[in-house]
Amino acid sequence: MMNTDNVAAKIRALAKEKNAVILAHNYQLGEVQDIADFVGDSLELSQKAAASGAKIIVFCGVHFMAETAAIIAPGSRVLLPDAHAGCPMADMITVAGLRRMKEQLPGRPVVCYVNSTAEVKAESDICCTSANAVKVVESIPNPEVIFVPDQYLGYYVQQQTDKRIHFWPGYCPTHARILPEHILELKAEHPNAKAMVHPECRPEVAAVADAVLSTGGMIRYAKNPAYNEFIVGTEMGIIHRLRKENPGKKFYPVSEQAVCPNMKLITLEKVLYTLETEQPEVKVPESVAEKARLAIERMLELKG
Ligand code: 13P
Ligand code: SF4
Structure with missing residues (x-):
């Protein structure tokens, strides 16, 4: 059995050899985020996919994200390391x-x-x-x-x-598990902490937060030099990147139950297998892709 470092090194070497770009969502396992070329939120990842020009895009995320990449990057082969990684929403x-x-x-x-x-x-x-x-x-x-x-x-x-x-x-069943009392209890324990929550949270949760942000927005908000402690109301995977990019700052996840089981289906071993076999590929029939592309491109073209 190979250790994590060996698998990671093999992935990087194979990605280079095959002109593959590895994109990972902010909710991916830490070890998967660490081997990616780019880690981001859904918008940033679709912008990267559209601009990559890579022969292969390995999408470490869930199915709709890989599908979006396949639609806007028709020249790339888009691979999703676990075909069962869906999104119940x-x-x-x-x-x-x-x-x-x-x-x-x-x-x-x-x-x-x-x-x-x-x-x-x-x-x-x-x-x-x-x-x-x-x-x-x-x-x-x-x-x-x-x-x-x-x-x-x-x-x-x-x-x-x-x-x-x-x-x-x-x-989202994962965000629906986050309740206002989770935020309020942590606020009582850490009165200086800023509470940031995802807009997929219930409105009662958003109402007690200091900021409602996408995962990419949370990454930027955490860099504000005026704030050092954060209550994080979203999927647990983002804590890895928040801590890695902000040593010395404190991040308190709202609930150990805020885990997206689909995001966690992607492992380093599956990423390696996917690069080796170039499977499973996510394909969208052109008759559907053509119309869906219009809706995605209208969004990507919005300025400001
Ligand atoms: P972001 O686009 O904010 O990363 O959110 C994606 C998602 O699936 C949230 O559950
Ligand atoms: Fe879908 Fe998982 Fe995101 Fe919830 S956390 S919206 S289930 S991908």
């Missing part, structure tokens, strides 16, 4: 369900959170991530929009905009 909406909603609410453009399938994106007008959801909704000229599938991100955006938002009742 993305599976909470179907094309048939979205079509019914569109029929009931005609004339309202559809804003689709990137945590969705390629087919749902293809039925939508524009995508968003947690980093740009407010900006995307504000960019739409219509006074009302349909927002799918995350109701909590939708509620968060509703508080920042005058537009009327029609929600789909999806949610």
